[in-house]
């Protein structure tokens with residue numbers, strides 16, 4: 580992995596080489612279907628009461644890790660083909676998480692992410708940033724993506740571009756349920772990101788089902 584830029588639509592922004600981690604779990608069975616490598620990033624501004632990982636909320640205190648080392652650790656686990664980004668808030672390190680997700684997709688991994696933000700707000704931020712970046716490029720401003728906040732919102736789009744499923748929305752304690760699969764409270768949605776981006780409206784992810792039938796000659 581030696582690319583120094585991250586492509587976002589027709590724009591490019593610098594690609595970080597490091598990510599701040601709260602921790603990793605190489606064999607999670609609770610962060611999405613099947614066996615997964617879970618990456619918990621450091622830092623989250625949502626402050627949900629009842630947060631499952633309060634120590635992951637401060638921006639400071641994470642373990643700054645080379646994304647290439649993290650990828651090598653994931654690849655060293657031959658049983659895992661799916662990775663989940665959680666936290667902390669992956670969309671508050673969007674460029675680093677986008678680089679990680681892009682490299683994972685290139686290697687054929689499935690990638691899920693959790694976020695305390697709503698998909699609709701993330702999509703609106705990235706659409707606004709892309710329009711602003713295009714406007715600045717058309718106006719001949721060389722630093723078309725180099726504006727406070729613009730790079731970050733472009734990176735949000737790059738992260739969305741490399742996700743299979745986004746579990747969105749904050750954890751709401753009054754809507755907590757232990758019956759729910761892969762989310763903590765009933766306001767959270769499991770979103771099929773490629774289908775949602777294709778159609779322009781939120782498509783909920785449906786788990787693959789297998790209907791096993793006995794052969795007729797049994």
Ligand code: SF4
Nearest residue numbers: 623626627630667695
């Ligand atoms: S979004 Fe997640 S990590 Fe952040 S405060 Fe809420 S529950 Fe905790």
